[in-house]
Structures are given as C-alpha cells and as structure tokens.
Amino acid sequence: MLLVDRETMQKIDNFAINELKIPSLCLVERAALSVMDNINLDIRQTFAIVVSCGNNGADGLALARNLLAIGKNCYIYIVGNKNKASRDFIINYNACKNLTKEIYSIETIEDMDFLRENLDKVNTIIDGIFGTGLNRPVSGIYANIIDLINEKNIYTISIDLPSGFDANGQNNYGSYVDSDLIVCMQIFKKGLYEDRYFRDKTVVCDIGLPKIAIEKFTEI
Numbered sequence: 001m002l003l004v005d006r007e008t009m010q011k012i013d014n015f016a017i018n019e020l021k022i023p024s025l026c027l028v029e030r031a032a033l034s035v036m037d038n039i040n041l042d043i044r045q046t047f048a049i050v051v052s053c054g055n056n057g058a059d060g061l062a063l064a065r066n067l068l069a070i071g072k073n074c075y076i077y078i079v080g081n082k083n084k085a086s087r088d089f090i091i092n093y094n095a096c097k098n099l100t101k102e103i104y105s106i107e108t109i110e111d112m113d114f115l116r117e118n119l120d121k122v123n124t125i126i127d128g129i130f131g132t133g134l135n136r137p138v139s140g141i142y143a144n145i146i147d148l149i150n151e152k153n154i155y156t157i158s159i160d161l162p163s164g165f166d167a168n169g170q171n172n173y174g175s176y177v178d179s180d181l182i183v184c185m186q187i188f189k190k191g192l193y194e195d196r197y198f199r200d201k202t203v204v205c206d207i208g209l210p211k212i213a214i215e216k217f218t219e220i
C-alpha cells in the first residue's frame with residue numbers, strides 16, 4: 001500500500017501543477033466529484049458545507065457547486081480570511097454566489113450560535129476546512145467549529161483528511177473532526193492509514209495526478 005506524508009503529497013501536487021502544467025482547477029474538480037461519487041444522493045438532500053479558504057475549501061465549494069447544480073439544498077459556511085483565499089477557492093466561490101444566497105461567514109460568537117442552530121437543518125456535513133495544508137495546532141474559531149461539528153450527531157464527510165488531523169499522524173494539533181467518511185485524494189495519507197479508527201472510514205480516490213509525478217517522489 002503506497003502511503004505518503006504531508007510534505008511528499010505537497011511536492012507531488014506542486015510538481016503536477018507547476019511542472020507538468022496539470023490545471024489545479026481540474027484536480028479540485030476531480031476531488032469534488034470523487035466526494036460526490038461517495039454520497040448516496042437518494043437519501044442525502046441537505047448539506048452544510050464548512051470550508052476555510054485554501055484548496056481543501058476549494059474542493060468543498062466545487063462540491064457545493066455540483067450539488068446545487070442538481071438542486072440539492074446547500075448551506076455554505078466559510079471560516080477564515082477570504083482575502084487570503086486560493087485562486088481555485090475564489091473561482092468556485094464566485095460560481096456558488098450565483099447559485100445560492102445561503103453563504104455565511106463564521107467569525108464571531110454570534111455566528112457560532114447561528115451555525116449551531118442551522119446545522120440542525122441538514123442531514124450531511126461536508127468538512128472542507130483543512131487538508132494537507134494543516135501545519136499547526138487548531139485554535140480559536142477553527143477549534144470551536146470542529147468541536148461544534150463533533151457535538152452534532154450528523155453524518156460528516158471529510159475532504160482528504162479530517163480537519164485538524166495531522167496527515168503524518170505525528171502531531172497532536174488539538175481538536176479534529178470525528179468523520180464518518182473520509183474521501184482521501186489520490187494516495188492514502190500515512191497518518192490516516194496508521195490510525196485504526198480512521199483507516200476503515202477512508203476511501204482513496206484518483207483525481208488525475210499523473211503516475212510520473214507520484215513516482216518522482218515515492219518508491220512505488
């Protein structure tokens with residue numbers, strides 16, 4: 001079983017995008033559709049999509065866009081500084097704005113109360129807060145949101161990694177999402193595989209990263 005740590009995954013992503021010229025927006029779209037393929041859309045009608053402003057969030061907004069396109073109810077909650085958002089986040093954010101009014105920033109205690117109340121409207125939470133970009137302990141509003149998600153007994157799908165969980169399985173960054181399902185992009189992240197609780201809840205999906213990019217940084 002091929003496993004990667006965070007740093008190696010980032011090297012593979014960056015080589016594919018910057019050297020092989022694989023458009024990152026295509027990788028984000030494939031990631032979003034791989035999550036969508038793992039949702040039973042016959043029973044899941046209403047979604048809370050919780051994102052921060054990096055490419056894990058871009059995956060979440062691309063998923064929201066695809067769910068909205070088929071008429072699902074999506075409530076989008078954004079934590080973090082949109083001014084620091086990734087290009088792929090912005091592209092998907094601009095599209096989602098034309099598909100729904102239900103887009104909310106979560107910054108204050110009042111916003112947290114709003115989120116606590118509104119999560120009860122959905123039967124599925126999509127966790128697109130952090131992926132392989134997590135690089136320090138989770139604190140403040142991020143920790144509050146992760147704790148709130150865990151308080152709710154609502155089916156939760158994490159994109160790539162449970163937000164707050166270290167891809168390398170070495171660092172304890174504090175709170176992390178207690179996911180029901182993790183859709184992990186392209187290669188099993190080491191920390192997930194080595195964690196018995198999360199290994200069995202993880203599916204690994206091909207998002208189109210070329211073999212030559214993967215082989216360059218791993219011993220296949």
Ligand SMILES: NC(=O)C1=CN([C@@H]2O[C@H](COP(=O)(O)OP(=O)(O)OC[C@H]3O[C@@H](n4cnc5c(N)ncnc54)[C@H](OP(=O)(O)O)[C@@H]3O)[C@@H](O)[C@H]2O)[C@@H](O)CC1
Pocket residue numbers: 013014017024027028029031052053054055056057059086129130131132133134135136137138139142159160161185207
């Ligand atoms: N193009 C690609 O590479 C592809 C990526 N893909 C997807 O993107 C994910 C990686 O995306 P990403 O590198 O943008 O980081 P992400 O996990 O969204 O974090 C966002 C930012 O949060 C910050 N941050 C970190 N720790 C923090 C903390 N404790 N508390 C607060 N903030 C914290 C940190 O920014 P900083 O604050 O360090 O400037 C970080 O940059 C990957 O898992 C996969 O899902 C796939 O679509 C395939 C193509």
Ligand SMILES: [K+]
Pocket residue numbers: 056127128129130131158159160161162163
């Ligand atoms: K996540």
